Amino acid sequence: MTQSLHERNRAALARALRRILPSEAVLTEKEDLRPFECDGLSAYRALPLIAVLPETVEQVQAILELCQVNEVPVVARGAGTGLSGGALPHREGVLLSLARFNRILEIDAANRTATVQPGVTNLAVSEAAAVHGLFYAPDPSSQIACTLGGNVAENSGGVHCLKYGLTVHNVLGIEMLTMEGERLRLGGQALDGPGYDLLAVMHGSEGLLGIVTEVTLRLLPRPPTIQVLLAAFDSIPAAGEAVARIIGAGIVPAGLELMDNPSLRAAEDYVHAGYPTEAAAILLCELDGCEAEVAAQTERVRALLQAAGASEVRVARDDEERARFWAGRKAAFPAVGRLAPDYYCMDGTIPRKRLAEVLERIAALSEEYGLPVANVFHAGDGNLHPLILYDANRPGELRKAEEFGGRILEICVEVGGTITGEHGVGREKIDQMCVQFDADELRYFHALKKAFDPDGLLNPGKAIPTLHRCAEFGAMHVHRGRLPHPELERF
C-alpha cells in the first residue's frame, strides 16, 4: 500500500536524521509539519515527508549527504515569506528549515560589511549596522520577516532598486553547500573573486543549486537627508511621462512608485495617507543624499512633475509627512486585500515606456474575466504588481484569477519584459517560463542545474519547467488560440 510505504519511508528517514540531529529538530507529525505546508503564496500547499531544523553547517552537510545517498528531495526554507511557492514542500522530501541560523556573525565597520547566517532577517542587518551609521540597502516589503538566505535565493528587490540595486548587487560573498555536501565559499569581503561568477548564478536560483549557509553583505553609509514628493495625475500616460522626464533629466531617485486609482483609493481608505482620491494615478518620488544635493533635486523634480502635467505636487514638510506619504504605498497590498476576500499579486517587469499600454490591456482583461485589478508599479525599475481581486470560495474563481494572472505575464514578455521581477518563478509561474524561454534555453538551464546538483534533488519541480511540461502548456495555449505572436512560426 502506498500509504504504508510512505510511512515506512518516513520512519526510516527520521531514524537516520535523528542520528544527525537532536530528536526535537526532526519533525514528522502532521501537526508539526503544518506550519511548513506553504509559503507566502498560500494557494499552493503540501506537507513534507519530514521537516528538519538544523543548527550547524555540519548538520546541514550531513542531512544533504544522507538525502543525496537516499535520493530524497530537499526543499530549503527561510521565513517562508516568498510569493511564488518556491518553498512549497515536496511530499516525498525533507523540508530544510534554516530558521535556527539566526546569528549576525560580524559587523565590520572598517570594511563596511556584515556577515550573517542565512536565517537572519533583512531588517535586523540594518538595525545592527545603525550604530555605525550604516545600512543594508535592499528592502523587500517583507523585510521585518524575510531572511537573507531567502533574499539570495530570490534575488529580492524592494522599493529602492533603481539607485541601490537588488540583492545580487549588495552581496559580496556567500558560503554554501552543494547537494553533494561540498562546502564552497564564493566571494568574501573583497569586491570580486577569481573564476566564474558563481555568486551571481546563486542569486535568484530559488534553492535549486545549493544551500546558502552564510552571507556577507555590503553596507552603505546612511544618507543624511531624505525627501519625498507626491504628485497626482489625471491620466496614467501623464504619470508615465513624468517618470521619463525625471530620469531623462539625469536624476536617479532612491524610490519612484506609482499607484493607480484603485490602489491609491484602497490605501487611502485603509491608512488615511491624505492621497488625492480623484487622481488617476499618484507618483511618489524619494530623493536621498547630502542636504544640498537633496534640496537642489527636490526643486528640479517639483518643476519636472509640474511640467509633465501633475494636477498637484506636494513636498513632505517633515519626517512625519514623509512617513505618511509612504504609509499608503507600504500598506497597498493589505489595503487592496480589504476590497475582496482574496487577492493574487503578480510580479512582471516591463520597459517603463510601455506602462500605459500594458495597464490598458490589463484593464481590458479585467473586464473579460470580471475580476477587478489594482496596480502598483515600481516605476523606477519597471516592476509592475497587478493585484487581482477574487473570492476563493466561489467555485472556479481562483483558477480564473490564475489564468488572468498568467495572461498578464505573457503581455509582460510580449512588450519586452519578464514574467517575474522579484518574486521568483517558484511553482507559480512555471508555465509562463515556457513563454519567456525556448526549449534550447530551458535545456541549458537544466544542464546548469545538473552541474550543481547532478541528481536533481534540490527543490525539484520549481523555477525551471521540464520540456514536457512546456509542450503540454504550449498545446493547451494553441488550443485556446492565445499563443503570443501567433504570426510567428513555431517549431
Add this chain to the structure above:
Amino acid sequence: MDADQRDALQARVREAMEAHTPLCLTGSGSKAFLGNPVRGEPLSLAGHRGILSYEPTELVVTARAGTPLAELEAVLAAEGQHLPFEPPRFGPGATLGGTVASGLCGPRRPWSGSVRDHVLGVTVLTGKGDILHFGGEVMKNVAGYDVARLMCGAFGTLGILLDISLKVLPRAEASETRVLECAADAALDTLRRLGGESLPLTGAAHVDGCLYLRLEGSEATVAETARRLGGETLDEADSFWTALREQTHPFFAGEAPLWRLSLPPAAPLPVHDEPLLLDWGGAQRWLRSFRPADAIRAGAEALGGHATAFRQRPQDVDAFHPLPMAARQLHLRLKEVFDPQGLFNYGCLYPDL
C-alpha cells in the same frame, strides 16, 4: 561598419565543432595580454557591431558585442549618460564584448558597481553552436538562472557574446578631485573614516605619497564636500583618472611583474617595501613585485582576497588565482555545459577550461 554577423559566426563555430578546431576569440586585441595564452585559430568578433537600441529615459542600451567602446560611450555621452563602471580600454579599438568578457572596471567601481552589476541580458553563441538569450532589457528580472552575469569575466570560455544589454546612468553634473599628501597607511585610515559617511565619492586612489579623492554630484554638493575634505584641487583631474584606469600612469611602467590584488578595502598594508598603488578606496591594489607568485597569492588569500598576475607575468605563473577543489569541479562542469569540446579560449582562464 555596423553588421550583423551572427549567422556567419554560428556557421564558423559549427565548422570548428566538426573539425575539433580550438578557437581563439578576439575583439580588437586590446586585452590580449590578459589571462593565460590561448592556442587556437583566431576568430575575430569585431565585425559583429552596432548599437541595436538605446533609449536614454529607459536607462538601457543594447549593442552588438563588437561595438567599439569609444563609439558606444560617445553615443551615451551625447545624452549625458555613461557606463558607470568606467571600463578600461587598454587600446583604441576596445570592444563592448571584450569589456564584458574580461569584467574589468575603472576607479568608480566601488561606488557604481561592476560590469556584471550593469549587465541586464546577453545573446550568446555557445560551444555547441546554439544561440541563446538570457536576461533582458529590464532592470529587475529573476526568471531563470542568471546566465547573463555568468558570462561576465568568463573571458569567452563559456560562449561568444553576440548582443549585450546594459543598464546605463546619468553622468554627474560636476566633478572635482582633491589631493591630500599622506603616506599609504594614513590614506587607508582616512578612507576608512570617509567610508562611513555619505559622500559623493566616486574615486579614491593613493600613489606616490598622495591620496586622490574624486567627488561627483551637483555643483553645490561637490564644492561643499571638497571644502570639507581639505587638500588641494587637482588640475587636469580627468587625465589623472584616465591614466590610472588605462594604466598609462608612470607607476605602471617598468619591468617588475604587475599584480592586481583584490582585497577587503581596509586590509592592512604589506610589510614589504614594494611599489604599491591603492585604487577603489583600498579594495584594488596594484603591486610591482618580483617575489614568488605563491607568496603573493598566499598573502592576498590571508587577507581575504585574491591576486591576478596582470602584466609582465613571469613564465610558469598562472594568470588567475587558483580555485579550491570544489569550485574547480563546478567550473569544469559549467564548461562542459556551455562548451563541451573546449573550443573557446581554452586555457585562458584556467588550464583546463
